[in-house]
Amino acid sequence: xxxxxxxxxxxxxxxxxxxxxxxxxxxxxxxxxxxxxxxxxxxxxxxxxxxxxxxxxxxxxxxxxxxxxxxxxxxxxxxxxxxxxxxxxxxxxxxxxxxxxxxxxxxxxxxxxxxxxxxxxxxxxxxxxxxxxxxxxxxxxxxxxxxxxxxxxxxxxxxxxxxxxxxxxxxxxxxxxxxxxxxxxxxxxxxxxxxxxxxxxxxxxxxxxxxxxxxxxxxxxxxxxxxxxxxxxxxxxxxxxxxxxxxxxxxxxxxxxxxxxxxxxxxxxxxxxxxxxxxxxxxxxxxxxxxxxxxxxxxxxxxxxxxxxxxxxxxxxxxxxxxxxxxxxxxxxxxxxxxxxxxxxxxxxxxxxxxxxxxxxxxxxxxxxxxxxxxxxxxxxxxxxxxxxxxxxxxxxxxxxxxxxxxxxxxxxxxxxxxxxxxxxxxxxxxxxxxxxxxxxxxxxxxxxxxxxxxxxxxxxxxxxxxxxxxxxxxxxxxxxxxxxxxxxxxxxxxxxxxxxxxxxxxxxxxxxxxxxxxxxxxxxxxxxxxxxxxxxxxxxxxxxxxxxxxxxxxxxxxxxxxxxxxxxxxxxxxxxxxxxxxxxxxxxxxxxxxxxxxxxxxxxxxxxxxxxxxxxxxxxxxxxxxxxxxxxxxxxxxxxxxxxxxxxxxxxxxxxxxxxxxxxxxxxxxxxxxxxxxxxxxxxxxxxxxxxxxxxx
Amino acid sequence: xxxxxxxxxxxxxxxxxxxxxxxxxxxxxxxxxxxxxxxxxxxxxxxxxxxxxxxxxxxxxxxxxxxxxxxxxxxxxxxxxxxxxxxxxxxxxxxxxxxxxxxxxxxxxxxxxxxxxxxxxxxxxxxxxxxxxxxxxxxxxxxxxxxxx
Numbered sequence: 001x002x003x004x005x006x007x008x009x010x011x012x013x014x015x016x017x018x019x020x021x022x023x024x025x026x027x028x029x030x031x032x033x034x035x036x037x038x039x040x041x042x043x044x045x046x047x048x049x050x051x052x053x054x055x056x057x058x059x060x061x062x063x064x065x066x067x068x069x070x071x072x073x074x075x076x077x078x079x080x081x082x083x084x085x086x087x088x089x090x091x092x093x094x095x096x097x098x099x100x101x102x103x104x105x106x107x108x109x110x111x112x113x114x115x116x117x118x119x120x121x122x123x124x125x126x127x128x129x130x131x132x133x134x135x136x137x138x139x140x141x142x143x144x145x146x147x148x149x150x151x152x153x154x155x156x157x158x159x160x161x162x163x164x165x166x167x168x169x170x171x172x173x174x175x176x177x178x179x180x181x182x183x184x185x186x187x188x189x190x191x192x193x194x195x196x197x198x199x200x201x202x203x204x205x206x207x208x209x210x211x212x213x214x215x216x217x218x219x220x221x222x223x224x225x226x227x228x229x230x231x232x233x234x235x236x237x238x239x240x241x242x243x244x245x246x247x248x249x250x251x252x253x254x255x256x257x258x259x260x261x262x263x264x265x266x267x268x269x270x271x272x273x274x275x276x277x278x279x280x281x282x283x284x285x286x287x288x289x290x291x292x293x294x295x296x297x298x299x300x301x302x303x304x305x306x307x308x309x310x311x312x313x314x315x316x317x318x319x320x321x322x323x324x325x326x327x328x329x330x331x332x333x334x335x336x337x338x339x340x341x342x343x344x345x346x347x348x349x350x351x352x353x354x355x356x357x358x359x360x361x362x363x364x365x366x367x368x369x370x371x372x373x374x375x376x377x378x379x380x381x382x383x384x385x386x387x388x389x390x391x392x393x394x395x396x397x398x399x400x401x402x403x404x405x406x407x408x409x410x411x412x413x414x415x416x417x418x419x420x421x422x423x424x425x426x427x428x429x430x431x432x433x434x435x436x437x438x439x440x441x442x443x444x445x446x447x448x449x450x451x452x453x454x455x456x457x458x459x460x461x462x463x464x465x466x467x468x469x470x471x472x473x474x475x476x477x478x479x480x481x482x483x484x485x486x487x488x489x490x491x492x493x494x495x496x497x498x499x500x501x502x503x504x505x506x507x508x509x510x511x512x513x514x515x516x517x518x519x520x521x522x523x524x525x526x527x528x529x530x531x532x533x534x535x536x537x538x539x540x541x542x543x544x545x546x547x548x549x550x551x552x553x554x555x556x557x558x559x560x561x562x563x564x565x566x567x568x569x570x571x572x573x574x575x576x577x578x579x580x581x582x583x584x585x586x587x588x589x590x591x592x593x594x595x596x597x598x599x600x601x602x603x604x605x606x607x608x609x610x611x612x613x614x615x616x617x618x619x620x621x622x623x624x625x626x627x628x629x630x631x632x633x634x635x636x637x638x639x640x641x642x643x644x645x646x647x648x649x650x651x652x653x654x655x656x657x658x659x660x661x662x663x664x665x666x667x668x669x670x671x672x673x674x675x676x677x678x679x680x681x682x683x684x685x686x687x688x689x690x691x692x693x694x695x696x697x698x
Numbered sequence: 699x700x701x702x703x704x705x706x707x708x709x710x711x712x713x714x715x716x717x718x719x720x721x722x723x724x725x726x727x728x729x730x731x732x733x734x735x736x737x738x739x740x741x742x743x744x745x746x747x748x749x750x751x752x753x754x755x756x757x758x759x760x761x762x763x764x765x766x767x768x769x770x771x772x773x774x775x776x777x778x779x780x781x782x783x784x785x786x787x788x789x790x791x792x793x794x795x796x797x798x799x800x801x802x803x804x805x806x807x808x809x810x811x812x813x814x815x816x817x818x819x820x821x822x823x824x825x826x827x828x829x830x831x832x833x834x835x836x837x838x839x840x841x842x843x844x845x846x847x
Contacts, residue, residue, distance in 0.1 A: 078792055131764075132795060227754070227762055472763055522757050523748055553760065554770060589778060590771030593841050608772060610763075627772045636779050681766065682776035683784045 031142035036668035039090040041137045041211035042479070043665065045288040047350035049481035051666050054618035055673035056693060061620065061642040061652025064691040067674060068112025072134065072686040075099025075117065080133045082661060083678040083686025084209070084477075086613070089667035090140050093163065094676070095149055096688060097134045097211075102154050104138060106166060109669045112690060116166035122155035128203040129154035130226040131283075134686065136477070136662070137211035139219065141246045148172075148246065150212045150219050156180040158212070158221060158244065173249030180221060180242075181206060183251050185260070188237050197235060206237045208283060210477075213295075215288035215326055218243045218252060220295060222282030228303055228344070229471075229517035230510070230524060234273075234310035236303045239281020243295075243329055253329025257281065257299050257317050264331065265316035270403070273311040279303045280318050284477050285350035289364070289380060294332060296366055296380065297322040298347030305344035305471070306454050306501050307515040309401035314339040319347060321368050321376070323383060333383030337368070337376060339405035342453055343501070344471040345371045349479030356487050356573045358386055367482070367573060369475040369491050372450055373418035374411045375571060387413035387576055397453030399503050401514050408451045413576035417569040418493030419561070420469030421449035428555055428562050430597055437555045442466060445500060457502030457520040464502025464519065468561065472497040478613030478663045481621070483645065488579055489571045490621050490645070494610040496561035498553050557590050558597075563605035568614060568621060570648060580648035584612065585625040586639065592631070613663020615675070621645045624660025624677055640664070640677060640691070654691065658684035729837040730782065733822020735811035740821065743812030746805050750794050759816050765795075769817050774840035782826070783834030786810055790830065803828040 033039035035052055043049050056064065073079040076099035087096035087107075094109040103119035120126075131154065138151035140163065147163035158180055160172035168176025181188040181201045188204035189197050206223050213220045223239035243252045257280045259265040266274055280302045287296045302311055302318040319338040324331050338345055352367045354377075366380035377386040391407035419426060424447070427438035445466035446455045454465050467473075473494050480491040504518035511524075518524045553560045564583035572579050583606030591597065591605055609626025616622075625638040638659040642652040662678025672692050680686040728734060748757065754765035761767030766776075777785055789806050792798050801809075807826045815821060827833050 078798055081788070081792060127796065227764055229762070230753075476763070519757065552758075552769075557771065557774075559771065588771045589775040589840060608770075628776045628778075630775070630779060636775075683780055683788060 031144050033090055037090045038088055038665045038667050039140055040088065040213065041086055041139070041285055042287070042350050045213065045215055045290060046353035046482070046484075047285060047287040047479060048352065048484060048616070049479075049614060049663065049665075050483055050616040052485070052618045053666055053668060053673050055668070056617065056666070056675065057619050058642070058644060058651035060693055062654060063693055064654045064675070065694055067110070067690040067692040069687055069689045070098075070105070070107065070112055070114070072098040072688070075103035075105065075119065075134075076101035079685035081680050081682070081685055082133055083680040083688070084611070084662045085134055085137050085678050085688075086211075086663045086665050087676055087688065088138065088140050089665070089669070091142070091147065092669065095138060095140065095163070097137055097151055098686070098688070099134055100132070102134045102151070104149060104151055104161060104166065106163070109667060109674065109690075110672070118159075118161055118166040120153045120155075120157065120159060122153055122157070125155040125202045126153065129156070129207045130205050131207040131209040131224045133209075135209040135211070136285075139212040139214040141214045141217075141219075150214060150246075152180065152208050152212060152221060154207060156207045158219065158249070160249065172247070178244060178249040184240055184242070185254055185256065186238055186240070191232060197233075204237060206239070208281075210283060210285050213286050213288060214246060215290050215295065217246045218326060219246055220286050220288070222284070222286065222297070224281050224283030225279050228279055228301065228305040230506075231304045231513065231516070232510070233512045234303055235276040236278025238278050239283070239300070241282045241286070241297050241329070243326070252327070255297065255322065255324050255329045255331065257322075258302070259316065268314040268316040270312040273313070277302050277311045277315075280315075283346070284348055285479065287351050287353055287366075288326060289353055290326070292364070292381065293326045294380065295324050295326050296351040296353070297324060298349065298351055298368065300346035300348075301341040301344055304513060304516065306342060306517045307399065307503055307513060308340055308342055308403060309399065309514050311340075312403035314405060315341065319345055321347060321351060321366070321378070323380065335376070335378055335383050337370065337374075337409065338372075338451075339408060340403060342402075343372075343451070343467065345469075348476045352480055352482045352489060353380060354482050354487065354489065354573050355484065356386075358574060365573065367480075367489055369480040369489075371471070371474040371476060372469040373416040373420045373474040373493055375414050375417060375480075375489065375491065376411055377414070377573060377576065385411070387411065394451040395448055395453055397455060399454065399456050399515060402453070404453060410450075414571050414578065416450070416469075417491055417571065417578070417581070418469060418474045418495045418567060420473065421452060422447045422466045422468050422498070422561075423449075426468065426561055428558055428560060430558070430562075430600065430602070434555050434558065434596070438560055441552070441555065441560060454501040454503050456515070457504050457518060459520045462502075464500045467499045467501055468495075468497065470499045470501065472499060472610045476610040478611055481614045481616040482573075483616050486646075487572060487574045488645070489573055490614050490616060491569050491571065492584060492612040492614055492623060493567050493569065494565070494608060495567050495606070496559055496563070496565040496608050497610050498561050500553070556594070556596055558594060559591075559608060563602075565608045566606035566612070566626070568623065568643070568648070570621075570645070579646070582643065582648040584623060584641070585609070585627060586629045586631060588627055589629050592629075609659070612660060615664040615666060616645060617666060619645060620651070621648075622664055622675065624656060624664065624679070626659045626661075628659060628682065638679070640675075656689065658682070658687070661686075728835065729839045729843065730814060730819045731839060731842055733820050734782070734824070734836050735814055735821055735826045736823065737815070737821040739808055739811040739825045740815035743808030743810070746801070747809050747812050750801060751809065754795065759813065768813050774817070777838045778840040780838050781834045782810065782836040782838055783830040783832070785838060786833045787830045
């Protein structure tokens with residue numbers, strides 16, 4: 001008997017087929033973003049900031065126009081002027097952190113229409129946060145069905161949102177929240193009114209401004225603190241790194257960036273200093289090789305930035321690149337970039353994962369950009385240098401009580417891509433007179449190559465050590481970019497962010513440290529907690545000395561250091577050689593308009609700024625300027641520039657109303673490519689601006 | 699206003715104002731190079747700056763990782779072409795970051811005077827205004843103008 005296949009049977013068969021087809025997707029719980037999307041802070045978990053898109057290219061970059069823009073003023077109780085976020089664009093929605101509340105917003109990526117907004121009102125805890133404002137971004141996770149957004153509030157809470165609605169996922173943590181000040185293998189504390197170090201979840205100093213990283217089913221969170229130049233104490237909370245389950249919020253692992261007693265590295269903290277020393281967090285982005293199941297943690301400096309006399313020893317894992325297991329957090333290898341940190345070099349940006357070919361051999365590498373202008377290239381499986389990084393002798397200083405490492409690791413290749421020491425040859429040299437005057441200023445300081453230690457500041461000199469490639473030099477939090485097709489890394493660097501580092505005895509009412517950063521004759525101030533000593537009955541400030549060793553770091557308003565002030569360097573990671581290096585950014589007004597330099601032909605100098613992120617597309621390197629200029633070609637504002645990525649030649653530029661303060665990203669939607677960049681600063685409050693090409697016929 | 703007499707009376711009454719307005723352009727053309735604050739005010743501003751601002755912007759106004767410099771080429775370029783009112787508003791609305799708005803207008807004006815002195819703008823005989831609307835009459839010019847002929 002022939003049985004006709006009924007409609008019902010068709011439906012059943014279809015359902016069966018559908019279940020069969022989708023079963024592997026559900027079972028693997030994996031989400032595979034398209035290369036037209038921007039699913040994580042650094043474009044991918046390797047931190048490349050690369051998307052192989054080419055609709056916007058050399059021929060049309062200068063035709064870009066604004067597709068949409070969104071001011072962030074109303075995403076908080078006051079405007080913010082330091083918008084550092086990079087949005088995500090995934091599955092047809094754009095997500096970003098925004099505003100002084102660090103709200104999360106979801107937008108239509110083609111029109112900028114606001115789809116939802118989420119904000120946490122944290123009260124005093126938010127106001128007391130060491131790292132406020134909108135932060136750098138967020139993370140996306142999906143198992144192919146459910147979509148979640150993760151971010152960390154200023155008050156250090158990990159929030160899990162339903163990506164479709166912006167509502168907290170109640171099954172995650174407690175009502176969608178994991179309190180990051182808890183379950184941290186330490187009791188987060190603060191100095192109370194009696195001067196005691198006591199548990200305090202509200203004002204206990206710890207937070208983070210970087211974006212969470214989600215790899216497989218783990219959310220990775222670091223920690224940040226206030227700036228550590230003049231800390232109140234040698235004691236502080238520690239910046240451990242933790243992994244959490246994306247579904248439940250359960251803590252899966254913790255990595256002690258300062259080892260606990262009995263753990264590897266504890267003995268690199270002599271005299272028990274691991275017990276009280278704090279900071280040593282991972283405040284910037286980590287990267288992950290999901291295939292190898294390894295996470296790369298860039299760890300910052302311990303307490304304090306410029307004086308380490310209370311923490312004798314090499315201080316693992318301060319300023320160390322640590323590789324841990326994604327599932328367990330167990331340390332696989334580590335490479336300490338700086339022994340016994342004294343220069344606030346941190347490790348300031350995401351390690352870049354790069355599969356390279358060196359002398360015919362394939363290497364899974366990790367390349368770490370740094371403030372000190374070295375790109376450390378290591379085998380990311382073993383932690384061994386790809387090119388030798390020998391220990392070299394460095395100057396041993398004489399600050400009382402300080403402990404000095406006699407050697408530091410120095411990469412032999414690639415060469416430093418930005419200045420990391422100061423000699424007379426680095427000083428301004430537009431004219432012989434300017435050079436002489438710069439030499440006079442520099443004569444008040446101790447000069448030397450990379451790792452020249454800070455000196456005690458004396459009125460008769462030296463006032464301190466004059467440094468480049470330290471606190472704000474080289475590559476900072478935006479990090480570098482990498483093209484996985486050509487194996488070229490692109491690194492913006494501040495080449496002239498000069499930092500005088502002097503030490504002064506810490507007044508007892510300021511700090512329990514022997515020395516803190518300062519200049520002889522100038523008053524010493526500790527970083528105040530928010531609102532601390534701000535109330536009506538708080539003590540009036542005592543009269544402080546002033547007018548001592550004040551030295552301006554400029555000559556007739558011109559930068560003390562000669563150009564180029566800011567550069568982008570392209571480095572071939574197969575060879576370790578530079579492909580090109582250019583000055584990035586219009587010559588500053590102060591140089592272009594200087595009457596002293598009138599008539600001189602000065603090539604573009606680039607700009608003194610440290611927070612420029614680069615975006616790499618199929619053919620372009622795209623980066624905005626970090627300074628405002630006013631030129632004959634444009635009103636006060638800044639330019640978003642595009643360079644041919646193989647030659648460094650500028651191929652286009654468009655005007656922005658304010659400098660780039662968050663790294664640009666790109667995506668395709670409805671057949672159109674967009675570039676979104678965060679701008680702000682000075683009088684201009686935060687704004688995300690999306691650029692695209694005019695539609696045909698427009 | 700149909701009564702010509704009233705128009706005439708009003709015209710007479712407001713005539714002095716017209717004269718004043720005619721004189722106003724001179725006042726409005728002031729810039730930071732015209733001695734818009736006093737040395738005493740800058741001295742008063744220094745300890746307030748040290749207490750409220752230096753933690754992030756540093757004692758020498760050179761800025762840090764979390765706060766931009768308040769001196770030097772980038773700072774000057776950032777405000778060039780705007781007014782002291784814009785800069786004052788920025789301080790009033792957002793500074794200090796941990797507790798915006800808790801300083802008085804006088805304290806903010808004193809801090810601004812201190813910033814102007816560090817940036818080597820000349821001091822004068824009158825103190826800075828304490829209202830942004832009035833400070834908007836003072837242009838922020840990074841470059842010293844050529845001497846008037």
